[in-house]
Amino acid sequence: MKFIVDLTMGKLVKWLRIAGYDTVFYNSANPDKLIEIASREDRTILTRNSGFIKKKKNSLEEKGIPHLLLASDSVEEQLKETVNYFKLDLKESSFTLCIDCNKPLIHISKEDVLGKVPDYVYQSYNEFVRCENCKKIFWGGTHKERMEEKLMNLFQQKMIDWLYIVL
Ligand SMILES: [Zn+2]
Known part of the structure; x- marks a missing residue:
């Protein structure tokens, strides 16, 4: 499932990407274009x-475009509404897309990140991925970071944590 989301819900876009769902912004000023x-x-x-x-309504139904009107202002609630409504599975595809670019993350070897990530990261982590578009490197490990905790709180699912730096 791929999404197109209001420009005003930038945080939701990022969380959907973290969850592995191809998601782009739109400007609701032009509904026909959307x-x-x-x-x-x-x-x-x-x-x-x-x-x-x-x-x-008619146009959406005619073209069979799935859509959801979100009720909440909070990104947590918006994500919950979306996950529950469309019965999304967040375990399978999480952390496969770049948060900023919406492009696939590619696995790279530990040797390849030497000198490109902080020393403590190199020492502590063994799994690294890179966005081929913006070249950011993300890494996973066992520490509880904010993203993991947030996703776990939201969906009661165990996940590894990922952080990133700009090269
Ligand atoms: Zn990127």
Whole structure:
């Protein structure tokens, strides 16, 4: 499942990417363009704009575009609403997409990151991935970091933690 999300919900976009779901932004100022992109790229629309859903109900149904009107202002609640409504599985695909670019992360060897990550990271972690687009390196380990805790709290699932640096 791929998503297209209101420009105003930037945090939700990042969390969906962390969860491994291909997600892009849109500007709700142009509803016809949004429907065109969602239809062409086979994306599910997430929005807080009830006016849009009301106005474009027929068009959305005709084209069979899945969509969800999110009720909450908080990113945690928005993510829960989305996960519950679409029954998303977050274990399988988590941490496979770059948070910033929405592009796949590629596994790289420990030798390849020598000198490119802080020493303590090199010493402490064995698994590294890199975004081929922005070249950020992400790493996993056993420490409880904020992302892991947040996702665990949200979905009661065990995950490894990932951090990143800009090269
Ligand atoms: Zn990237």
